Amino acid sequence: MADVSKLRIAARATSPTATRPGHPVSDTVTPAGQVLRVLRRVGPATRGELSRQTGFSLSAVNRVVGELLGRSLLRDRPELTVGGVVGRPQIPLDLNTDAFFAVGVHIDDCGIRCVAGDLRGRVLDCLEFDVPATAGAAVPVVAAALHRFRLAFPARCALWVGVAGDGRADRRAVRGLAFGWDDVPDAAWSAAIPVPVTVAPYVGAMADAERWALELSGRPSPSSYLYLHVDEPFGAAWIVDGRIPVPRRGAGTIGHLATGSDVPCPCGRVGCLEVTVADRTLLDAAVRDGVLGSGTAPRGVGDLYEAAEGGSRAAAALLDSRSDTIGRAIAVMRDIVNPDVVAVGGRGLAAYPPGRRIIARSYARASALPALPLTFSSFGERIGDAGALGASLSAVYTDPVGALRRGAWGRRAARLSYDPPLDRFCG
Numbered sequence: 001m002a003d004v005s006k007l008r009i010a011a012r013a014t015s016p017t018a019t020r021p022g023h024p025v026s027d028t029v030t031p032a033g034q035v036l037r038v039l040r041r042v043g044p045a046t047r048g049e050l051s052r053q054t055g056f057s058l059s060a061v062n063r064v065v066g067e068l069l070g071r072s073l074l075r076d077r078p079e080l081t082v083g084g085v086v087g088r089p090q091i092p093l094d095l096n097t098d099a100f101f102a103v104g105v106h107i108d109d110c111g112i113r114c115v116a117g118d119l120r121g122r123v124l125d126c127l128e129f130d131v132p133a134t135a136g137a138a139v140p141v142v143a144a145a146l147h148r149f150r151l152a153f154p155a156r157c158a159l160w161v162g163v164a165g166d167g168r169a170d171r172r173a174v175r176g177l178a179f180g181w182d183d184v185p186d187a188a189w190s191a192a193i194p195v196p197v198t199v200a201p202y203v204g205a206m207a208d209a210e211r212w213a214l215e216l217s218g219r220p221s222p223s224s225y226l227y228l229h230v231d232e233p234f235g236a237a238w239i240v241d242g243r244i245p246v247p248r249r250g251a252g253t254i255g256h257l258a259t260g261s262d263v264p265c266p267c268g269r270v271g272c273l274e275v276t277v278a279d280r281t282l283l284d285a286a287v288r289d290g291v292l293g294s295g296t297a298p299r300g301v302g303d304l305y306e307a308a309e310g311g312s313r314a315a316a317a318l319l320d321s322r323s324d325t326i327g328r329a330i331a332v333m334r335d336i337v338n339p340d341v342v343a344v345g346g347r348g349l350a351a352y353p354p355g356r357r358i359i360a361r362s363y364a365r366a367s368a369l370p371a372l373p374l375t376f377s378s379f380g381e382r383i384g385d386a387g388a389l390g391a392s393l394s395a396v397y398t399d400p401v402g403a404l405r406r407g408a409w410g411r412r413a414a415r416l417s418y419d420p421p422l423d424r425f426c427g
């Protein structure tokens with residue numbers, strides 16, 4: 001039976017609302033956060049360039065930079081100093097990508113993935129574990145991963161842990177198990193994990209990662225950005241001026257958009273979007289129609305991708321029909337919201353490339369507004385890693401000084417050392 005949980009427009013990507021003890025006090029980006037964001041976007045920059053990019057006075061930039069240098073979030077790059085200019089040459093500043101690591105956690109078909117990344121969100125290492133029966137039992141797994149990363153990167157401080165996945169996403173990923181990160185009490189996180197932990201809505205975290213990648217590609221940051229995650233969990237996040245507007249009555253949902261299919265939905269209606277495009281629906285149809293042959297039960301939707309790639313026209317037809325439905329649903333969302341950018345991500349896009357073309361074609365045909373091509377994810381099958389790491393770095397890029405204060409070592413000077421026998425870090 002299909003998952004009864006709702007598809008919803010994910011809540012707040014930049015500062016996730018569904019958070020655990022380590023969430024930022026405020027979602028307002030501080031001046032220090034703005035300086036970090038500029039350096040993340042443009043690379044090494046002088047104080048003068050930072051002043052121009054942020055609109056802050058040079059003295060304000062000097063103050064902020066001094067604090068960030070003191071906390072090892074920035075470093076000087078004297079080797080990049082440009083000579084020949086009038087006056088004293090300015091030494092460029094850069095993010096210090098060697099001092100810290102953040103950990104992103106998410107669940108995919110293979111299990112719990114714990115990814116360590118640097119301050120730019122670049123993956124340093126990855127560990128995979130089997131998914132335990134409950135989220136509570138997964139907390140020690142995350143703690144063990146953090147411990148192993150600390151041993152692997154003795155020169156780096158553990159900064160933050162970000163878990164991408166609300167209860168709905170994880171119950172879906174771990175079919176048949178009563179698994180949901182929302183079930184973990186705050187005290188269980190803080191007892192097991194010595195750094196702050198943020199639990200972010202899955203689709204919102206993926207949307208933020210995609211928007212970040214767009215920014216890094218040099219394209220202007222759109223004020224209105226619509227992201228569709230066309231995978232499990234299927235969902236949408238609409239980001240306006242860096243935030244996801246969430247009405248007081250809670251986030252909306254596109255899960256029960258009528259598609260015209262004959263798939264019954266747990267809500268009592270027939271043809272709702274969520275159940276129509278669900279992996280389970282496709283697999284049930286494939287088994288019923290003998291598309292995957294008889295005998296063994298399908299392991300997952302990957303079997304259908306493999307069959308289509310192997311030349312099965314029936315498998316391709318099922319996947320293409322789903323892509324067509326998704327393309328039309330994206331058009332409906334786009335026409336309502338009319339954003340500057342419509343981005344689409346999900347592992348299936350990489351696993352079944354023809355799906356992209358069909359989604360794009362159906363979307364273009366169904367949208368009533370002037371053409372706005374879809375922007376497809378640059379992360380491919382690693383979108384989950386990027387989103388989870390983004391969730392772990394969100395607080396740092398919002399209020400870096402506040403984020404470091406909340407770390408286990410926050411009240412001490414950041415001393416970049418680790419003592420493995422004592423399992424003690426940073427002083």
Ligand SMILES: [Zn+2]
Nearest residue numbers: 256265267272
């Ligand atoms: Zn429904």
